Amino acid sequence: MRPVPVLVSVLSAAALAMTSGAGPATAAASGPRVHVITAKSGLTIYKPDLVPAGSRAHVFGLTSKAFGTSTAVLVTGLLPNREYGAHAHTKPCGATGDLAGPHYQNVQDPVQPSVDPAYANPQNEIWLDLTTDATGRGAAVSKVDWTFADRRANSIVIHETHTHTDPGHAGTAGARLACVTVGF
Secondary structure, three states: OOHHHHHHHHHHHHHHHHHOOOOHHHHOOOOOOOEEEEEEEEOEEOOOOOOOOOOEEEEEEEEEOOOEEEEEEEEEOOOOOOEEEEEEEOOOOOOOHHHHOOEOOOOOOOOOOOOOOOOOOOOOOOEOOEEOOOOOOEEEEEEEOOOOOOOOOOEEEEEOOOOOOOOOOOOOOOOEEEEEEOOO
């Protein structure tokens, strides 16, 4: 399966739904309010043995109060046939992976770091776990029912493994390997 057609299909369907007049977002005379999220960048790489130099990430997203937030990531240049985790984080990328802050949570866990599945889950966070193909390309899509308000995510961090869901480990995905700053 080629990741680009999957991303185009998902985001095209989301954009069509948000602008077709099929939902409550069109009730206002000015039409639906849709925020488009895009980022195309070489990655800030923290672990070059798992994310080789020259790897890139493309992030696309649409958000609307009527339809929630759809986010897609396409990566190239990563190791072939490998699982990676990826999540939206609270801060922009920095010199180390820790500077991107914790995962963005719509409803914040009062206990940090958050490993409670009631908060660390794909309905409350943007999870973009992916598996690369034989050429090191991979793609993932997240759809949540909420939009950003006063707080916003500011990056996508690629992690060492797919995201765990078990209590005490929920939301964890190993080391922070690379990061792309995104204007959510």
